[in-house]
Amino acid sequence: MESAGHMELDEFLEKLASPDFPSPASGSAIAMVAAIAAAILEMSCKATIKKGGEDLPISLHTIEETRHQCLSLATKDMEKLAEVLRLTKCKEDSPGKYEVAMKNATDTFVSLIAKCEIILTQTERFIHRSSKKVYGELANSAYMAEAAAVSAKLGVESNLLLLQDEIYKENTRTIIRERCRNCVETRKRIIEIIES
Known part of the structure; x- marks a missing residue:
């Protein structure tokens, strides 16, 4: 299976629009949005460094690694979906x-x-030291990351309806509820900083 990160954008979107599997689906699209959010944050950091802001309060390496991990998750989602579809035929x-x-x-x-x-x-840690010229970029990155998190939460909730393991379901719901609440609250704080 081709890596999502190695597809041309047009090819990725064509495959996303196709009902033929294995191919990208909503999970892969969500992962791409998260990767784009990370890339925008990375670009904002580099632009700040270029303007003389050498002392960043965050690791550029961490952001770059997160971007790569999101791209990897886009491919992983295709693989896992293919496995689910294969086993759906013999679920009984x-x-x-x-x-x-x-x-x-x-x-x-x-x-x-x-x-x-x-x-x-x-983003929240960085924004206090960033150039105000990248505030718009950081706002866009924050909104994209929040949207990706909320969309992924919906994916989790849909999948949990198809599972039998109640302990797994409860543990997973607890994890995603907490993480999504953190995402939403952090995005709000970022926007408050930008607007103040």
């Missing part, structure tokens, strides 16, 4: 295998929420 004969595949697909969404939380946390 192998319910345990289907359950594991659904958990793996769900965990990809959970990982995406965690990456969005990192992007937003790093």
